[in-house]
Amino acid sequence: MGMSDYYRNLREKVGSERIFVPSVAGIVRNEPGDILLQNKGNGEKWSLPVCSKVVSRQVVFLSVIE
Secondary structure (H helix, E strand, C coil), rough: CCCCHHHHHHHHCCCCCCCCCCCCEHHHHHCCCCCCCCCCCCCCEEECCCCCCCCCCCHHHHHHHH
């Protein structure tokens, strides 16, 4: 997966400095205990649903949205 325009622009400004990206990941289970995983479809392995949205939103709200 390529870098988004946002991060490409940010990289041009900060170079190779570390970038902290606020994000959330949630573990969602159904009654039998199965865990929801996300297949990004781009060759990456399965992962937890992850969201990196607007910082002002509450983490719980972002988890529900994702």
